[in-house]
Amino acid sequence: xxxxxxxxxxxxxxxxxxxxxxxxxxxxxxxxxxxxxxxxxxxxxxxxxxxxxxxxxxxxxxxxxxxxxxxxxxxxxxxxxxxxxx
Numbered sequence: 001x002x003x004x005x006x007x008x009x010x011x012x013x014x015x016x017x018x019x020x021x022x023x024x025x026x027x028x029x030x031x032x033x034x035x036x037x038x039x040x041x042x043x044x045x046x047x048x049x050x051x052x053x054x055x056x057x058x059x060x061x062x063x064x065x066x067x068x069x070x071x072x073x074x075x076x077x078x079x080x081x082x083x084x085x086x
Contacts, residue, residue, distance in 0.1 A: 020056065027052050027079055034072040049075065056082060 004012065030049050037045050046067060053063045058078070066074050 023052050023056050024079070024082060027056070027082070031072055031076050031079055034075065046070070053078075058082070 027049065030045060030052065034042065034045055034049070050063055050067060053066075054060075062078070066078055
């Protein structure tokens with residue numbers, strides 16, 4: 001694999017520095033989608049939400065608790081907590 005240029009390294013660095021912000025924004029969009037989703041789409045959305053929460057380093061027990069409730073309001077509450085920390 002070729003070496004990255006200084007410009008490319010700065011892009012990669014900025015991506016990882018802002019990853020938490022991007023994940024929080026995406027999670028906010030997913031909460032909105034979850035309110036409207038039903039059936040298989042809802043299950044697929046939950047899979048994506050769990051992945052986002054894992055990347056945000058939310059404890060697995062907390063993720064499981066929110067996932068088991070299948071409640072968008074609880075997920076929105078968790079998102080508010082995460083935003084308050086950030």
